[in-house]
Amino acid sequence: MPDANGERPYHHGNLRAALLDAAQRGLRERGADQLSLRDLAKEVGVSHAAPRRHFPDRQALLDALAEAGFVHLDAALRTALAGADEGFPARLRATMTAYIRFATENAALLELMYTSKHRPGATQVVKAAEAPFGLMAELIAQGEEQGALDAADAERIGIVLFATVQGIASIINGNFVEPELLDGLVETAAEQFLRGARPLT
Amino acid sequence: MPDANGERPYHHGNLRAALLDAAQRGLRERGADQLSLRDLAKEVGVSHAAPRRHFPDRQALLDALAEAGFVHLDAALRTALAGADEGFPARLRATMTAYIRFATENAALLELMYTSKHRPGATQVVKAAEAPFGLMAELIAQGEEQGALDAADAERIGIVLFATVQGIASIINGNFVEPELLDGLVETAAEQFLRGARPLT
DNA sequence: ACCTGAACACCGTTCAAGT
DNA sequence: ACCTGAACACCGTTCAAGT
Numbered sequence: 001m002p003d004a005n006g007e008r009p010y011h012h013g014n015l016r017a018a019l020l021d022a023a024q025r026g027l028r029e030r031g032a033d034q035l036s037l038r039d040l041a042k043e044v045g046v047s048h049a050a051p052r053r054h055f056p057d058r059q060a061l062l063d064a065l066a067e068a069g070f071v072h073l074d075a076a077l078r079t080a081l082a083g084a085d086e087g088f089p090a091r092l093r094a095t096m097t098a099y100i101r102f103a104t105e106n107a108a109l110l111e112l113m114y115t116s117k118h119r120p121g122a123t124q125v126v127k128a129a130e131a132p133f134g135l136m137a138e139l140i141a142q143g144e145e146q147g148a149l150d151a152a153d154a155e156r157i158g159i160v161l162f163a164t165v166q167g168i169a170s171i172i173n174g175n176f177v178e179p180e181l182l183d184g185l186v187e188t189a190a191e192q193f194l195r196g197a198r199p200l201t
Numbered sequence: 202m203p204d205a206n207g208e209r210p211y212h213h214g215n216l217r218a219a220l221l222d223a224a225q226r227g228l229r230e231r232g233a234d235q236l237s238l239r240d241l242a243k244e245v246g247v248s249h250a251a252p253r254r255h256f257p258d259r260q261a262l263l264d265a266l267a268e269a270g271f272v273h274l275d276a277a278l279r280t281a282l283a284g285a286d287e288g289f290p291a292r293l294r295a296t297m298t299a300y301i302r303f304a305t306e307n308a309a310l311l312e313l314m315y316t317s318k319h320r321p322g323a324t325q326v327v328k329a330a331e332a333p334f335g336l337m338a339e340l341i342a343q344g345e346e347q348g349a350l351d352a353a354d355a356e357r358i359g360i361v362l363f364a365t366v367q368g369i370a371s372i373i374n375g376n377f378v379e380p381e382l383l384d385g386l387v388e389t390a391a392e393q394f395l396r397g398a399r400p401l402t
Numbered sequence: 403a404c405c406t407g408a409a410c411a412c413c414g415t416t417c418a419a420g421t
Numbered sequence: 422a423c424c425t426g427a428a429c430a431c432c433g434t435t436c437a438a439g440t
Contacts, residue, residue: 015423038413047425049416054423058414114375115312129377153389159378160365160390167368168361174315176330177360188354189361196397216404239432248406250435259433 016054018044023065027108032062062112063122069106069113070128076102077135088148093190095139096165100186103169110169136162143197150199157197164189217255219245224266228309233263263313264323270307270314271329277303278336289349294391296340297366301387304370311370337363344398351400358398365390 022043026035037058038048055061080098084091103110113125137158143149149157168185171177177185223244227236238259239249256262281299285292304311314326337359344350350358369386372378378386 036413037415046423048414049426050424052415052424111316114371126376129375133377156382156385156389157393159372159382159386160369160393163368163372163386163390164361164365165368166371167364167366170315170367170371171360171364174330175327176334181357181360184357185360185364188357189364192358192361192394192397194397196393196395237432238434247404249433250407251405253434254404 015044015046015050019051019054019061020064020068023061024068024109027065027112028106031108032112035062037061063125065109066113066115066122066125067128069109070125070132072106073099073102073113074131074135077132081135081139088143088146089190089194091139091142092161092193093186095136096161096186096190099165100169100172100182103166104172104182107173110173114166114170133158133162147199148194149197161193164193216245216247216251220252220255220262221265221269224262225269225310228266228313229307232309233313236263238262264326266310267314267316267323267326268329270310271326271333273307274300274303274314275332275336278333282336282340289344289347290391290395292340292343293362293394294387296337297362297387297391300366301370301373301383304367305373305383308374311374315367315371334359334363348400349395350398362394365394 019040022040023035026040035058037051037055040061041048041051051061055064077095077098080094081091084094113129137155140149140154140158140161144154165186168182168189172179172182172185220241223241224236227241236259238252238256241262242249242252252262256265278296278299281295282292285295314330338356339359341350341355341359341362345355366387369383369390373380373383373386
């Protein structure tokens with residue numbers, strides 16, 4: 001039982017949350033490669049074997065981080081959309097910009113999210129990704145209703161849009177183009193997308 | 202000196218090449234995480250400290266793999282272009298398809314290539330990426346000359362195209378969409394691109 | 403110049419045992 | 422149910438020493 005004096009902030013029901021919290025910081029500050037279960041356990045104040053109860057192995061913790069990443073990404077996109085104008089072009093740009101911002105501000109996390117560690121097994125991660133993918137599809141469907149798009153298949157076009165922003169993000173994060181080009185790339189992609197999907201006459 | 206009987210196939214000037222070769226196989230078969238310098242040394246038949254002469258640390262070997270990956274990618278794209286028809290739409294589709302094929306057939310390598318391990322320092326990797334990026338820009342420039350594109354800035358459009366295929370590849374490799382959708386996604390992206398960048402009248 | 407062998411500090415993972 | 426402590430096999434990295 002937890003002893004009477006308030007010496008230990010964790011250890012009861014929130015070891016898992018505490019570990020994830022520490023892992024999130026470590027990921028941001030030192031990258032996924034430097035994330036060690038033993039370190040995290042020490043940082044949180046438990047023995048090195050304690051995390052095993054909550055994460056059967058290291059990969060399980062990384063998967064949990066990726067899963068949480070998709071939840072946060074989805075929230076960021078929905079927040080951006082909530083604050084955007086009603087017109088489709090504005091909503092498109094707001095979503096793209098929010099994605100890129102999230103991706104560049106959480107570069108190590110993004111890597112983890114898309115890394116094919118999601119072999120057969122990590123269904124949770126794929127499941128969590130459905131929310132932002134769905135958001136993209138909804139956005140496209142709205143554009144069709146507004147008459148801004150001729151797109152027949154909202155889901156497929158949504159995936160291509162998703163892929164485009166994700167690709168821009170990974171090219172920027174990988175240092176393959178100068179960061180100054182970022183805004184221009186997003187704008188070029190948005191313009192091309194609007195022109196490419198607009199009704200023909 | 203190498204003793205007279207032909208017992209050792211390596212050890213002279215090609216330890217580096219032998220290590221890279223073994224690493225390439227290991228990467229494909231077990232992924233980058235499972236790549237161990239000690240294992241590679243054992244597989245090649247040298248002591249565990251020998252690789253240090255050629256790769257100062259583990260990251261240096263991973264960077265060398267990524268660098269070689271971009272060289273191979275560039276070759277694959279150029280081969281595809283050499284066999285394609287002259288018209289821009291055909292050349293565009295050939296390039297996109299070749300990229301996606303390379304990316305899905307070398308998923309673990311692709312991850313390594315784009316992983317932001319390329320922090321300040323790994324200039325070799327970024328340098329090696331310039332070839333395929335340049336190829337994309339050339340492709341766009343040809344499209345402009347043929348009158349198929351209105352694009353003002355070939356380099357920027359080329360980067361967006363690059364980002365789109367890379368994004369599709371990572372979404373497929375990450376298992377976020379069913380593989381059956383792949384061909385349709387590439388075709389949708391190609392159509393949108395052609396429509397988005399075509400002259401206005 | 404290139405490689406060996408021992409040593410160091412650190413891992414992830416397992417398991418009997420504690421509370 | 423949750424955590425501890427010892428143990429195991431394995432790392433990357435370093436360095437004196439060999440050839």
